[in-house]
């Protein structure tokens with residue numbers, strides 16, 4: 313695999329590392345703060361180290377929140393809800409726009425801290441910070457219309473519906489693109505009039521602190537968004553089962569989603585899940601090969617392949633399989649693996665040793681299952697030299713749907729290629745997994761594209777495109793990939809309850825009971 317050699321690029325890395333040291337210094341000095349009721353404080357629970365994926369050395373030490381702090385945060389979210397839900401849509405819009413401005417002003421700091429915290433290449437993290445601002449700006453402009461409903465008149469009554477914020481919401485987010493995903497949950501909740509208690513992943517907590525600071529500086533009232541850090545098993549779990557919280561907006565693995573569903577059952581909480589995927593990209597013989605190739609490579613090797621919408625299963629029509637796979641292999645050969653703060657880096661280190669071990673376990677599984685590995689399939693040289701969680705971008709070929717490498721979410725830069733003979737088989741293979749998040753279809757035959765789109769069991773299907781975000785469009789998965797949808801008005805379906813109000817014209821007759829009969 314190529315390493316960045318250009319001296320200009322080396323300088324850029326040096327600059328970024330200097331900036332990182334400057335931005336990060338305060339966390340070394342004081343640990344990672346939490347925010348309860350607008351006040352900065354520090355966790356009183358377990359001590360943890362925040363490890364850097366490039367070498368697994370500690371970036372800083374910090375303490376998780378204690379249970380007493382968790383209860384305090386919940387109380388604060390409950391109290392703040394009483395007043396935040398009454399704030400006008402216009403005022404919420406003003407504050408959310410100010411938050412978007414604040415994010416833009418600190419976008420570089422967010423991107424650099426997040427890159428080192430997660431191992432994600434800076435080229436992608438810069439865009440992720442920008443997307444966080446877009447999320448706030450988009451939902452700011454929807455705040456005024458969020459409570460609107462329908463009118464449903466009859467001859468004798470007027471039924472009309474309104475939407476009300478559901479209450480204090482727990483937002484639990486994962487480590488892969490933490491800033492963007494936190495804003496994707498928090499912005500619509502605040503626009504709807506909910507308060508939020510955010511628990512980011514314990515593996516990449518840094519950027520959540522910046523978001524909290526930005527929100528408070530932008531004038532978000534104390535308690536409207538609280539932040540606590542902690543492990544999923546204790547703090548996450550205690551939040552999910554807390555009776556005072558009305559809903560859980562969760563982004564993470566399907567395994568954790570199931571456990572949250574069990575824990576939330578006693579208080580019958582509303583749940584919104586964005587979970588895992590094993591998404592197919594299906595390439596037919598008549599596709600625009602160059603564009604399909606670009607998209608295939610981008611959708612599995614960007615963001616370290618640690619991306620829920622990654623196209624981790626490549627289904628190729630048998631007649632072009634060998635030729636297409638060879639093109640994929642050649643492109644993988646030139647993927648630049650390196651330091652996440654190096655602008656030339658296309659693939660950085662994976663988040664943790666545990667995740668590195670999980671991804672590497674599939675290299676062995678592929679060989680046990682008798683798939684071929686024409687490229688990759690082992691730890692990258694930087695793993696040995698730097699001690700970081702680097703793996704080689706990997707291609708498995710001649711796989712079939714019975715193999716673990718074709719069924720399980722690996723969540724790394726690993727692509728499993730399967731041949732299919734016709735449309736029917738492509739559809740059958742594509743749907744033969746427990747997940748149903750996204751699917752990508754490449755064909756110039758629009759009729760076939762539409763037939764495939766109709767048949768695919770996935771929450772989102774892209775025809776002749778990689779994943780392109782459009783904020784009003786519904787985002788979410790079927791089967792074990794999720795519950796509910798985000799985006800546009802769909803977000804408000806979760807963060808708001810619908811209430812129907814029925815007014816009588818006083819012209820209908822009311823059945824009379826208990827009237828004395830003469």
Ligand code: NAD
Nearest residue numbers: 485486487512513544548549564565568586587588589620
């Ligand atoms: P994870 O499920 O391990 O953790 C996610 C969050 O849940 C973390 O904050 C963690 O602390 C918390 N958590 C863990 N156990 C908990 C429990 N019992 N109760 C409450 N909270 C708990 O997921 P991860 O490893 O951080 O992220 C990777 C997964 O996220 C992948 O499966 C990926 O596909 C998925 N993901 C999905 C989307 C989407 O939009 N569908 C987006 C990003 C990531």
